[in-house]
Amino acid sequence: MKDIVDVLIIGAGAAGAAMAWSLAETKMRIVCLEQGGWTNPAAYPTTGRDWEARVHGDFHASPNVRGRPEDYPVSEANSPIKVVNFNGVGGSTILYAAHFPRLQPSDFRVRSLDGVAEDWPIDYATLAPWFAENDRMMGVSGLRGDPASPPSDPTMPPLPLGRSGARLGAAMNRLGWHWWPSDTTVATTDYEGRGRCINLGLCVSGCAQGAKSSTDISYWPVARRAGVEVRTHCRVREITTNAQGMASGVVYYDAEGIERFQAAEVVVVACNGVGTPRLLLNSASGRFANGLANSSGQVGRNLMFHPCANVYGYVDAVLDANRAPPLCLWSKEFYETDASRGFLRGYMMQFIRGTGPVSEAIQMEAKGLLPWGAAHHEEFRRRNGHRIGLNALCEDLPEAHNRVTLDDVLKDSHGIPAPRIDYTISANSQRMMDHAVARARDVLGEAGATDICVNAPFTYGGWHLLGTARMGNDPEQSVVNSWGRCHDVKNLFIVDGSIFVTAGGCNPTSTIQALALYIADQMKQRLSTLFD
């Protein structure tokens, strides 16, 4: 093929954007194929009076419920946790809650410290400069000096504590627990052309103000100005290989549904922890019968979510409700391993303000707390605006049987086999979640909350998709090497959450993007020997 691009990136989400921006300075010809389109912030839910209802429809976090043509369906009957994502430029950062912790140093040494899972082939120090670079590009609000985290230097002041944060902070002080204002990618000052947060309160449906850093408004504008081409509504069906066993390009369907081939010198996969193994498995061929880059058999295995204990209650005062970004504080009190708790590893608590009246009513109805009839109004008013809660993100350990495969029947709108999820919550994760629920009751009770409600696991809590093409030095046990190159295919790289070796107990996007920047840097440093 004559039209060969130097680097072809598949997926324009958190990782693909960071990779594209970093490589752009090489002046190579870089093209990104993205199955979705650009979203229009002027059409985000908070611009209409039906803002709360759309979370249950065209802005639902589950691709199965949302069901847009850009979304691929996920076969997930055999998983208590359902995959949530967004398919478009910006990827899942369009919907993410912008909570931006980093994995901790101990997360890279799980085997050495706790005798389970594996160590990463890289460590926190390797990623430290890329965390900082990513914070600058995404724009991070936070407060220096958290005693439970390695030093960092947020680019903007933290979000206000508000009434909810202050009440929770006071409760944790009484319990003697750690807490700190969260690092978030919500701009608290005007930042790099983005307006500051005006407290619309529905960050998880896209930010109409542009205060939340999704990569369509942070990395992509800069990367495109530097020459990267983004082709939208282009869904990749498979990565092709040549007689030398190298990736030769991809077959994709363009916006008109026409099948096309794009040749490439280097292919980078950034489709997330479900989309990436799906694509590799769909790229099976005579040369790679078990799926591309899968001689280890690890592609699709070791799927880790963060089983989430969602716990909330009601206090006797009006708090911040939906009048602020939902997340405000984190606690790492139970993050590091303490074997006396009956499980290994740990969880981060992220504290949540409240919700709007529609969400409150719907959730009360779901929990059987909402009377029908004359008593309705008093009960609803007693609770509306009074909610306080938290999510505890529990660290899953990698287990081979938790996996992404291809569904025999289900297909996307182009007829490409859909991913199938088989996942069970391990005994360790379950004990951790039980512990988290008990501690959540403690802290919410201390904050004055009653009528505690528990969703554990939170069903639509498959936000974090990790481990399905893991990194490692041993080609028999891992899919990519310590700088993201596939062991089996020397011009094929993976940069999303699928390369995580272990999951940590916190939101992963900061680490996913730091990894993408680190891998891009490795590629730039090794350009002359990239395929050796």
Added chain:
Amino acid sequence: MTLSSTQLQTLRLVAGLMVPASSGYGVPGADDPAIVADMEATLGRDAAAVAAALDALSLRAGGVFAALNPEARMDVALALRAEGGAAMATLARVVLQCYYRDARVVRSLGIEAGAPFPRGHVLEQGDWSLLEEVKGRAPGWRAPS
């Protein structure tokens, strides 16, 4: 998909059972014509599930939900609600999401009606002195050698 006149009648009745008007709080019921019209106009992807729930109510009522007296209607509705299922949950969601975005209702809750953007909200800083206690803690993360 549009609802039949029987289904619409059932919708109005069940909405009024769920959330009746209250003179004490100065709010209409969910059977208010404007609120029911909002439900009907914005059913969209929920139409099939809502229709199924309304038909189930009529079936359980012995044919016509409206033919029952108000107490019996409530008994039927609560019985179906207790049995659970996606259709009744969708019906309840549709009623609640239209009720709690009605400007009269929202204002009665002390909230400004309409789209949050571009108005936004003001968030108070809260008491930052609470953090002093945490600042004094020993480092809480493991630094592997």
